[in-house]
Amino acid sequence: QVQLVESGGGLxxxxxxxxxxxxxxxxxxxxxxxxxYRQAPGKQRELVATITWLRTIKYADSVKGRFTISRDNAxxxxxxxxxxxxxxxxxxxxxxxxxxxxxxYWGQGxxxxxxx
Numbered sequence: 001q002v003q004l005v006e007s008g009g010g011l012x013x014x015x016x017x018x019x020x021x022x023x024x025x026x027x028x029x030x031x032x033x034x035x036x037y038r039q040a041p042g043k044q045r046e047l048v049a050t051i052t053w054l055r056t057i058k059y060a061d062s063v064k065g066r067f068t069i070s071r072d073n074a075x076x077x078x079x080x081x082x083x084x085x086x087x088x089x090x091x092x093x094x095x096x097x098x099x100x101x102x103x104x105y106w107g108q109g110x111x112x113x114x115x116x
Contacts, residue, residue: 001025004107006095011113012085020080020110022095026107029076035098036069036080038091038112049080050098063089085114 004023012018020036033052039045049059049069057069068081078095094110 002004002027002105004028004095004105006093006110008033008108008113009093009110011115014072014086014114014116015116017081017083018085018112020082020093020095020112022080022107024076024078026076028097029073030079032097033099034071034078034095035100036067036078037096038089039094039109040091043091045094046063047098048093078105081114085116087114090097090114092098 005023006020008018008020010018015056018035031053033050035050036048037045038048047060048063048072049067049073051057066084071078090113092111094106094109096104
């Protein structure tokens, strides 16, 4: 069964922190690079961070130095620690494999709202 369950979002003031979690089914997670993506209202989905199976990591310039991606390969879970949050970080956050295919399944995402 394909599964992606994101959690940990919420409402936070600018400068605050949140930790997102994504529980994935093994068919998506195992041996694949995983990514966190986000989509703000009226905007296209954008890539935030990626982590390979062996934990090579890359970040979008907009979050570098503030966000930290990690994964627990024993739990099929990927995390996103978000610090120094800004209002422009407001979006629905999703995880999925990286790169994803057009027909890939997506979870419901988790809403992150940063107030100024």
